Amino acid sequence: MDGLMMNTPLTLQEILERARKVFGEQEIVSRIEDGSLHRTTYSQLHTRVLKLMGLLERLGIEPGDRVGTFAWNSYRHLELYFAIPCLGAVLHTVNVRLPEDQLRHILTHAETRVLFVDRCFAETLAPYFARGERLGKIEQVIVLDDHGNGASQGIEGALDYETLLSEASPIRAMPTIRDEQAAGLCYTSGTTGSPKGVLYSHRAYWIHSLGSTGVDSMAVSRTDAMMPVVPMFHANAWGFPYTCAMAGAKQVFPGQHLLGRPLAELIESERVTLAAGVPTVWNVLLQHLRKNDHDVSSLRNMIVGGSAAPVSLIRAYKEELGITITHAWGMTETTPVGCCSRLKSTSLALDEDDQIELRGKQGIPVPGIDVKIEGDDGSDLAWDGEQVGELCVRGPWVARSYYEDEERQSVFAADGWFHTGDVATIDVNGYIHITDRKKDLIKSRGEWISSVDMENVAMAHPGVLEAAVTGRPDALRDEVPVLWVVASPEVPAPAPADLVAHLGQRFAQWQLPRLEDIRFIEAIPKTSVGKFDKKALRRRMSEGD
Numbered sequence: 001m002d003g004l005m006m007n008t009p010l011t012l013q014e015i016l017e018r019a020r021k022v023f024g025e026q027e028i029v030s031r032i033e034d035g036s037l038h039r040t041t042y043s044q045l046h047t048r049v050l051k052l053m054g055l056l057e058r059l060g061i062e063p064g065d066r067v068g069t070f071a072w073n074s075y076r077h078l079e080l081y082f083a084i085p086c087l088g089a090v091l092h093t094v095n096v097r098l099p100e101d102q103l104r105h106i107l108t109h110a111e112t113r114v115l116f117v118d119r120c121f122a123e124t125l126a127p128y129f130a131r132g133e134r135l136g137k138i139e140q141v142i143v144l145d146d147h148g149n150g151a152s153q154g155i156e157g158a159l160d161y162e163t164l165l166s167e168a169s170p171i172r173a174m175p176t177i178r179d180e181q182a183a184g185l186c187y188t189s190g191t192t193g194s195p196k197g198v199l200y201s202h203r204a205y206w207i208h209s210l211g212s213t214g215v216d217s218m219a220v221s222r223t224d225a226m227m228p229v230v231p232m233f234h235a236n237a238w239g240f241p242y243t244c245a246m247a248g249a250k251q252v253f254p255g256q257h258l259l260g261r262p263l264a265e266l267i268e269s270e271r272v273t274l275a276a277g278v279p280t281v282w283n284v285l286l287q288h289l290r291k292n293d294h295d296v297s298s299l300r301n302m303i304v305g306g307s308a309a310p311v312s313l314i315r316a317y318k319e320e321l322g323i324t325i326t327h328a329w330g331m332t333e334t335t336p337v338g339c340c341s342r343l344k345s346t347s348l349a350l351d352e353d354d355q356i357e358l359r360g361k362q363g364i365p366v367p368g369i370d371v372k373i374e375g376d377d378g379s380d381l382a383w384d385g386e387q388v389g390e391l392c393v394r395g396p397w398v399a400r401s402y403y404e405d406e407e408r409q410s411v412f413a414a415d416g417w418f419h420t421g422d423v424a425t426i427d428v429n430g431y432i433h434i435t436d437r438k439k440d441l442i443k444s445r446g447e448w449i450s451s452v453d454m455e456n457v458a459m460a461h462p463g464v465l466e467a468a469v470t471g472r473p474d475a476l477r478d479e480v481p482v483l484w485v486v487a488s489p490e491v492p493a494p495a496p497a498d499l500v501a502h503l504g505q506r507f508a509q510w511q512l513p514r515l516e517d518i519r520f521i522e523a524i525p526k527t528s529v530g531k532f533d534k535k536a537l538r539r540r541m542s543e544g545d
């Protein structure tokens with residue numbers, strides 16, 4: 001129809017150009033391998049991205065080709081985040097913690113042509129290339145090395161990133177790309193079978209970034225200094241590299257230095273205002289901050305997601321450090337931000353305690369994301385905070401299929417809903433509360449027990465550092481919960497009976513674990529992206545622990 005708006009493409013090229021034009025002076029700070037800080041700006045990023053695009057072109061990278069990264073969060077990874085998709089190719093971020101078979105599988109499945117690798121991973125990858133295995137169809141490895149010595153780090157035939165870049169000519173003009181074109185690829189580790197690929201479009205990244213800047217979403221502003229601890233190889237570092245560039249925020253990359261002290265020091269020195277990571281990371285930082293003096297007063301908000309944030313963690317940051325934790329939910333399949341737990345004006349009237357409880361929920365869908373909960377029979381369940389069903393989502397940055405994977409498409413319904421596999425309630429105010437992954441629910445005599453709720457309550461006990469709950473078959477009750485506990489080093493370990501009594505304040509008698517099912521362990525095993533690895537716990541149990 002005549003008189004409508006322009007249809008300019010929503011691409012990462014536009015975000016990059018905007019960053020150069022209006023935020024050219026804004027800083028990008030990275031902690032590099034030796035622990036020192038490297039500083040650059042959006043203007044310098046832009047210059048190097050054009051050269052990198054020139055280099056990729058010279059290597060014969062064509063639109064649609066997959067180009068991989070195997071790296072920690074850094075300015076070089078950010079350059080790749082822009083150069084690869086801006087050329088029309090596909091940025092394939094590879095999880096550096098994957099077991100060998102999965103690494104081999106995803107690089108082969110994606111047919112990744114060139115792989116950019118951090119120097120510290122050269123040792124991991126060198127043996128494959130030494131025995132002539134090209135991990136699928138990798139034609140060229142390029143090593144990201146702080147000293148420009150990437151070519152001599154042990155990977156046969158590898159080239160050095162800095163040397164190549166110093167010799168490269170910038171691409172002459174940005175190629176024309178469409179916004180539906182593929183820009184990124186990330187594999188998500190399924191509970192069964194091999195990892196599944198999720199292919200992102202420029203449009204999805206662009207709209208996701210705009211949505212994430214919103215004050216009731218990730219609220220990224222040009223006045224922020226943002227530190228993504230969530231790795232750039234997992235779910236696009238929750239979109240922050242692009243969102244920050246769009247908003248003009250300073251980016252602060254921790255590299256491989258992810259323990260309490262280096263994170264606290266980075267927050268302090270760079271006056272970080274916003275940070276994002278999984279609960280475990282914030283728990284480690286909290287333990288450090290409790291014992292050491294750091295000025296973290298610049299932090300206005302910490303985003304936590306990836307797995308359920310215990311209310312006790314949210315409370316501890318608020319009460320001990322005055323820092324607000326914002327709980328967010330998302331998935332690789334949702335680019336990933338889906339919902340975010342910020343308060344409504346009506347909830348501001350609640351007392352502090354109830355506000356913190358509410359912040360423990362995963363929150364309200366961000367604009368653009370539609371949600372529902374579905375019963376076992378496929379019916380829509382009421383938003384009453386009681387009915388429990390599978391969370392389904394749809395929206396412009398939700399995947400509509402897995403990449404080149406015909407067999408595992410059943411989670412994408414014909415009417416556009418993606419079945420997340422997460423079990424949730426939604427209350428009358430629209431707050432989603434994830435109670436479990438479908439496979440982690442415990443069914444005792446026909447009634448469900450939420451493992452997440454039980455973990456949450458257990459972790460509120462002062463003697464508990466971390467807790468995970470799995471199910472165990474039981475002749476009498478079908479299934480019973482097993483509570484795995486890592487005792488806090490600060491206080492004497494609680495007795496199993498104490499823990500059961502503590503859980504008894506919130507759970508019915510029939511839901512409680514038996515005394516013999518309270519198991520103290522050194523550490524809860526974690527997955528490659530830092531979540532509790534319940535598969536490993538179940539394995540440990542079946543092996544007779």
Ligand code: AMP
Nearest residue numbers: 188305306307308328329330331332434
């Ligand atoms: P991934 O694709 O690896 O990021 O994993 C996505 C899954 O992580 C979701 O389906 C949830 O099971 C879980 N998850 C992510 N964020 C949260 C959260 N805030 N609370 C509970 N579970 C979460």
